[in-house]
Amino acid sequence: MSVDLEKPPVKSAAPSPEKTRREVNVLAGFGHLFLAVWALLIIAPLIWTFLASFKTNEEIFGDAWTMPGALRLDNWARAWSEAHVGQYFLNSVFVVGLSTAGTMLLGAMAAYVLARYSFWGNRAIYYLFVSGLAFPVFLALVPLFFVVRNLGLLNSYVGLVLVYIAYSLPFTVFFLAAFFKSLPNSVAEAAVMDGASHTRLFFQVMMPMARSGLISITIFNVIGQWNQYLLPLALLQGEGAEEKWVLTQGIANISTSAGFDADWGGLFAALTMAILPMIVIYAIFQRQIQSGLTSGAVK
Amino acid sequence: MRHGKYPFVIGFLAAPVTIYVVFVIAPYAQAFYMALTNWRGLSPGQFIGLENFTRLFQDDVFWKALQHHGILLLALPLVTIIIALFLAFMLNVGGGSKQGIMTGVWGSKFYRVVFFLPQVLAVAILGVLFQSVYRPDGSGMINSLVTKIGLEPIGFLINPDLALWSIIAVLVWQAVGFYVVLFSAGMSNIPKDIYEAAMLDGATRMSMFFRVTLPLLWDTLQVAWVYLGIAAFDAFAIVQTLTVDQGGPDGSTTVIGMEIYRNAFTYSKYGYASAMGVALFFLTITFAALSLRVSRRESVEM
Numbered sequence: 001m002s003v004d005l006e007k008p009p010v011k012s013a014a015p016s017p018e019k020t021r022r023e024v025n026v027l028a029g030f031g032h033l034f035l036a037v038w039a040l041l042i043i044a045p046l047i048w049t050f051l052a053s054f055k056t057n058e059e060i061f062g063d064a065w066t067m068p069g070a071l072r073l074d075n076w077a078r079a080w081s082e083a084h085v086g087q088y089f090l091n092s093v094f095v096v097g098l099s100t101a102g103t104m105l106l107g108a109m110a111a112y113v114l115a116r117y118s119f120w121g122n123r124a125i126y127y128l129f130v131s132g133l134a135f136p137v138f139l140a141l142v143p144l145f146f147v148v149r150n151l152g153l154l155n156s157y158v159g160l161v162l163v164y165i166a167y168s169l170p171f172t173v174f175f176l177a178a179f180f181k182s183l184p185n186s187v188a189e190a191a192v193m194d195g196a197s198h199t200r201l202f203f204q205v206m207m208p209m210a211r212s213g214l215i216s217i218t219i220f221n222v223i224g225q226w227n228q229y230l231l232p233l234a235l236l237q238g239e240g241a242e243e244k245w246v247l248t249q250g251i252a253n254i255s256t257s258a259g260f261d262a263d264w265g266g267l268f269a270a271l272t273m274a275i276l277p278m279i280v281i282y283a284i285f286q287r288q289i290q291s292g293l294t295s296g297a298v299k
Numbered sequence: 300m301r302h303g304k305y306p307f308v309i310g311f312l313a314a315p316v317t318i319y320v321v322f323v324i325a326p327y328a329q330a331f332y333m334a335l336t337n338w339r340g341l342s343p344g345q346f347i348g349l350e351n352f353t354r355l356f357q358d359d360v361f362w363k364a365l366q367h368h369g370i371l372l373l374a375l376p377l378v379t380i381i382i383a384l385f386l387a388f389m390l391n392v393g394g395g396s397k398q399g400i401m402t403g404v405w406g407s408k409f410y411r412v413v414f415f416l417p418q419v420l421a422v423a424i425l426g427v428l429f430q431s432v433y434r435p436d437g438s439g440m441i442n443s444l445v446t447k448i449g450l451e452p453i454g455f456l457i458n459p460d461l462a463l464w465s466i467i468a469v470l471v472w473q474a475v476g477f478y479v480v481l482f483s484a485g486m487s488n489i490p491k492d493i494y495e496a497a498m499l500d501g502a503t504r505m506s507m508f509f510r511v512t513l514p515l516l517w518d519t520l521q522v523a524w525v526y527l528g529i530a531a532f533d534a535f536a537i538v539q540t541l542t543v544d545q546g547g548p549d550g551s552t553t554v555i556g557m558e559i560y561r562n563a564f565t566y567s568k569y570g571y572a573s574a575m576g577v578a579l580f581f582l583t584i585t586f587a588a589l590s591l592r593v594s595r596r597e598s599v600e601m
Contacts, residue, residue: 031389035406038386039413041472045432046416048440052431064434064443106315113311117304125316132323136533136583138556139576142563143329147322166322169315198307227421229536234564248423252540255427267427274424282419286412289419290480 046275052268053079060264075265076273083263085270087243088250095157095232095246096225099164103221104214106165107172112202114173115180116188126177132170137230145234155238163231168221175220179213180206219281219289226278247274333573340567351574361575364555367463368532371470371554372586376527379471380520383478386414388508390479391486392494411483415476422473426540429469430456433541456543459551466552469537474530478523485519486512525590532583535560555579 052060053075054068080086114126144163145154153159183206191205207214229248236244245253251274254267282289334351338344355361390407417425432440433455442452455465489512497507513520535556539545545561546553555575563572 031385032405035386035389035410038382038475039410042413042416042476045428045440048431049428061438064431064438064440106318109311110315113308117308119305119308125312128316128324129319132319134584134587135323135327136529136576136579138533138535138559139330139573139580140323140326141559142569142572142576143326143333144322145563147326147329151321162318163322166318169319169323173315198303202311223419227419227423229421229423229540248421251427252423255430255540268431271424271427275420278419278421279416282416283412286415290411290415291484 046279049268049275050272053265053272055265055268057264060268072265075263075269078263079266079269079273083254083266083270084242084245084250085247085254085273088245088247089273091244092226092247095160095164096222098157099161099168099225100218100221102161102165103168103172103225104218107169107217108176108207108210108214109202110169111173111176112180112206115177116206126173129170129173132167133174137167141230141234148235155236155241155244157244160232160235163235164225164228167231168225172217172221175217176210176213179210183209216288216291219285222281223278223289330573330576333570334577335574336570338570340569344570347570351571352578354571355574355578360550360553360558361555361578363550364553364558367552367554368582370463371467371531371534372528374464374467375470375474375531376524378467379474379478379527380523382471383475383482383523384513384516384520386410386475387479387482387486388512391483392504392507392512411480414479417473418476420473422536423540425469425473426537429465429541433465456541457548459548462542462548462552466534466537466541469541470530470534474527478527481523482516482519485516489515521591525587528586528590529583532556532579532586555582 048064051068054070054072055075056069056072059066059068110125110129114122114129148154148159148163151159153162187205187209188201191201196205227248228246229252232246232249236246236249251270254270333344335346335348336344337347337350390410420428433442434440435442435454435457436452437443437446439452439455441455446452454461456462493511493515494507497511502510533556534554538552538554538557539560542548542552546557555578559572559575559579562568562575
């Protein structure tokens with residue numbers, strides 16, 4: 001971008017205010033435009049998908065940027081029941097609910113002990129957890145499949161939930177250990193003086209004190225597990241697997257099996273149903289999501 | 300500390316460590332061994348040493364996938380970081396100085412929310428979404444506009460020369476928001492009086508960006524580069540859900556993850572797939588180590 005580079009600024013002599021203002025205006029104008037265009041690039045496909053969820057096949061394969069002829073809510077009804085999106089949606093809610101709860105409980109327990117107790121092997125266990133951050137999931141995929149199969153947990157929610165928990169632990173432990181370490185000692189000491197047990201100290205003093213950190217990482221895990229694609233794809237297969245599929249898997253399958261004669265309106269209704277809850281959750285928690293993710297990244 | 304510490308510690312660690320070791324550590328450890336066997340799932344595999352790896356290096360598909368990672372590795376971080384830096388700068392200091400405090404442009408809050416939005420959408424869903432964006436006729440979101448101004452429709456995903464770039468565009472589209480937020484956090488740590496001093500000295504916004512913001516943001520940029528590089532090794536889901544023939548047309552978009560998945564779950568070549576996984580592991584680790592080393596630079600004292 002060659003926005004009015006002028007001459008390099010002279011250190012001592014301030015440029016005429018007029019010149020500065022012009023430079024500011026040009027750059028600000030270009031900046032505004034770019035910001036607006038980028039925002040449009042993000043919103044447009046989402047609005048298009050929402051509109052397409054009311055369209056017929058003919059409308060979808062016509063000119064892309066026309067409005068649907070009517071508000072066809074039956075697309076949504078079909079997607080929900082016939083394409084099983086309702087089922088997949090509930091499956092996802094069930095799996096993510098269980099595994100996020102499990103991740104938070106187990107992750108917080110491990111992080112707490114590793115952060116605030118000194119014992120033999122503490123560092124080794126901590127680094128064992130943190131090293132999981134560095135491995136690509138692909139490397140483990142094949143052996144993981146057999147571990148899960150040998151345990152008889154293939155194509156079962158128990159298996160999927162345990163695997164979700166296991167793969168969410170590295171970041172959760174890493175993040176929460178730093179958090180527990182930063183909590184003040186005085187409150188803990190007072191509780192111990194009052195005769196609180198270790199367990200009580202954890203659940204009734206430390207957990208409430210760590211609330212903001214717990215919320216950040218909970219949201220992070222909900223998003224990550226809700227959007228998980230590879231693990232359910234590999235672990236939910238076999239007889240009757242279709243009924244257990246989670247949302248991302250179901251949607252991907254509808255789209256790969258959809259030809260020109262398929263129910264495209266239903267597909268876009270399904271897609272909208274998958275996107276909307278995430279947008280709603282995001283709109284409510286966007287502040288925590290953004291600050292949580294970046295504080296985790298910068299540390 | 301008081302008695303009962305060890306039972307407590309063991310009680311709290313037992314479940315998380317067990318689950319983690321069984322489902323994460325053990326599979327990784329096995330993958331390294333499995334890569335040295337010709338195991339195909341049914342008959343017990345034999346130890347064949349490095350044969351999988353010698354075959355791997357003669358495998359054209361593997362080299363093609365590797366080449367795609369090379370392109371991804373350069374293009375994805377570069378484009379994402381440039382766009383995100385510019386957007387973050389506009390959002391944080393683009394509005395100029397108001398009562399001595401640098402502010403973002405009008406509407407910053409709104410933009411910050413919108414830019415981050417793609418980050419919460421599942422990659423599998425993006426795959427389906429962008430099939431409609433890229434459709435090669437007038438019903439595609441882009442091609443509808445292209446044909447309206449009288450140009451030939453563009454075969455984003457069916458043209459082997461364009462397909463990989465179309466994938467990169469989706470990855471950038473999704474990633475930028477996160478890095479805008481990351482850079483914003485970095486920029487908000489830069490003391491305001493540095494900008495004020497620069498302002499008083501008559502610095503233009505351009506020179507403020509290159510002389511103040513960029514050097515003080517170096518650490519954050521380094522983190523961003525490593526993250527994006529690792530993401531470039533992991534473009535499986537979008538390739539599987541978006542491209543023609545999962546990695547096509549004609550292998551022009553395939554990535555190592557795609558080939559691991561195909562070899563393991565389509566051809567049941569588990570040993571070979573694991574060898575690819577091990578190769579991917581070393582590539583990722585090497586990349587992370589190298590980029591941290593190369594970009595090491597005296598950080599500016601504040």
